Amino acid sequence: MTDREFSNCIEDIRQRRQDGLVRIYNEYSAYLFQVVLAVLGQREDAEDVTSDVFLKLWENPPSYTPGNGHRGYLATIARNRAVDRLRKESRTIAVDMTEEADLGSVPSSEEEIVNEIAVEEVLAMMSPAEREIVSMKHLMGLTFKEIAEATGKPQGTVAWIYRECIKKIRRCGYDR
Amino acid sequence: MTDDNRNLPEWEAAFTEYARKDAPDLLPGILAKINAGEEPPLTVVSEAPAKKKPFWMRRQFLLSASAFAATLLLIAILLRIPFGISKDKDNPSAAPATDECKDDQPVLTISAYSKSSARDMENASPDNSYVSFAPDRWKHYLVPKGTVITEPMNELGIEDKTDKLGTQYSSSPSHTGATVENVVIADEVVTQKETLYRVVIDGELQTDILIRSDAVKTGNTYACVYILPTQEGFKLDNKTYLICTMVEKK
Numbered sequence: 001m002t003d004r005e006f007s008n009c010i011e012d013i014r015q016r017r018q019d020g021l022v023r024i025y026n027e028y029s030a031y032l033f034q035v036v037l038a039v040l041g042q043r044e045d046a047e048d049v050t051s052d053v054f055l056k057l058w059e060n061p062p063s064y065t066p067g068n069g070h071r072g073y074l075a076t077i078a079r080n081r082a083v084d085r086l087r088k089e090s091r092t093i094a095v096d097m098t099e100e101a102d103l104g105s106v107p108s109s110e111e112e113i114v115n116e117i118a119v120e121e122v123l124a125m126m127s128p129a130e131r132e133i134v135s136m137k138h139l140m141g142l143t144f145k146e147i148a149e150a151t152g153k154p155q156g157t158v159a160w161i162y163r164e165c166i167k168k169i170r171r172c173g174y175d176r
Numbered sequence: 177m178t179d180d181n182r183n184l185p186e187w188e189a190a191f192t193e194y195a196r197k198d199a200p201d202l203l204p205g206i207l208a209k210i211n212a213g214e215e216p217p218l219t220v221v222s223e224a225p226a227k228k229k230p231f232w233m234r235r236q237f238l239l240s241a242s243a244f245a246a247t248l249l250l251i252a253i254l255l256r257i258p259f260g261i262s263k264d265k266d267n268p269s270a271a272p273a274t275d276e277c278k279d280d281q282p283v284l285t286i287s288a289y290s291k292s293s294a295r296d297m298e299n300a301s302p303d304n305s306y307v308s309f310a311p312d313r314w315k316h317y318l319v320p321k322g323t324v325i326t327e328p329m330n331e332l333g334i335e336d337k338t339d340k341l342g343t344q345y346s347s348s349p350s351h352t353g354a355t356v357e358n359v360v361i362a363d364e365v366v367t368q369k370e371t372l373y374r375v376v377i378d379g380e381l382q383t384d385i386l387i388r389s390d391a392v393k394t395g396n397t398y399a400c401v402y403i404l405p406t407q408e409g410f411k412l413d414n415k416t417y418l419i420c421t422m423v424e425k426k
Contacts, residue, residue, distance in 0.1 A: 018207060018210065021206075021210075022203065022207075025202075025203050025206070026203075029199060029202060029203070030195045030196045030198070030199035031195055033195070033198075033199045033200065033202075034195045034198070034199075043200075047200050047202060050200075050202055051202045051205055051206050051209075054202070054206050055206060055209060055210065058206075058210050059213075118190060119190050119191055119193075119194040120194070122187070122191075134191070135195075138184075138187070138188045138191050138192070139191065139192060139195050166184065169184055169187050170184075174184050174186050174187035174190070
């Protein structure tokens with residue numbers, strides 16, 4: 001989705017047309033869910049917060065200017081909502097990714113099973129912060145600068161964490 | 177490092193596919209809530225007779241009770257009946273009894289720093305054993321050298337909405353009972369603006385932390401440090417603190 005298309009969707013939302021929201025949902029909900037899940041570590045909470053992101057988008061459509069990087073904007077509000085939830089519930093985020101993996105959808109073919117296990121293995125090796133940054137980088141396509149803005153971390157730190165993620169990903173056989 | 181993320185296409189494809197499969201279908205619930213919110217509120221008409229309030233909630237009773245209480249209070253004042261606040265007749269300047277009790281209660285020294293901000297970096301304790309530091313309005317606490325970690329942290333206790341350090345803190349029961357001994361500067365410097373520090377607790381290397389150089393106060397003999405999300409915080413004396421530390425500048 002381009003910035004212009006996103007802006008059109010926001011305009012639809014402002015006109016109270018649900019199509020705009022549905023298009024944004026279809027494009028980004030899966031990725032935002034991963035970002036939120038990385039922060040919260042709990043699927044149920046992540047589902048609530050992800051839903052809340054879209055509800056707030058509907059209730060208060062932002063005055064979005066095309067060219068400002070809508071993916072970074074979405075990642076930021078999703079992350080902030082996750083952090084708010086976290087503070088409210090005062091939870092630690094010791095995430096057991098292997099447990100989460102059991103709750104995932106059922107793969108349909110042998111190849112998909114292998115792929116999913118491989119991805120889960122990689123994610124299980126990552127800390128929540130690493131998973132968050134990898135999600136923003138690889139799923140949302142954000143730049144280090146945008147991730148730094150979304151997470152509040154220095155850009156150098158983001159790059160450093162990302163570099164550690166890449167090492168782990170490569171160690172799991174994803175060299176290409 | 178470049179900002180190019182195209183060097184792992186196989187991983188990206190697999191991760192994207194995984195994310196799409198892993199995502200729950202939230203759209204029906206979202207639309208249902210939206211539609212429910214936009215419908216006019218239903219007017220509920222109850223045919224049942226209004227439930228009678230219990231007597232102690234009725235206005236008449238409350239008014240009577242208030243008048244009775246006011247009368248009692250007036251009588252007490254007229255008769256100078258003490259209600260727990262008494263003055264020492266021999267010492268008219270003595271504080272009320274309740275205040276005296278407060279004075280006897282222990283005061284946690286560290287709590288005195290809980291309202292510090294980034295500008296209070298020089299608010300070191302008298303012996304310079306610790307200071308508090310809150311970059312970007314986050315509350316960070318420096319654990320004094322020699323502090324015994326009594327139990328793992330279960331919450332951050334962060335009050336401000338500004339999110340600068342992330343939230344991925346986890347507790348580590350293995351550190352219970354440990355003592356914050358020292359922090360030394362590691363050899364590696366990650367970037368010009370960041371320095372890698374190495375935390376040593378009980379003589380054992382715990383972890384490395386990245387520190388923004390602007391967190392180090394120039395000209396101060398101590399540098400304030402804050403910690404990356406992989407770090408841990410601890411609960412001390414039933415108060416929650418991030419484990420932070422203070423290093424002597426080299």
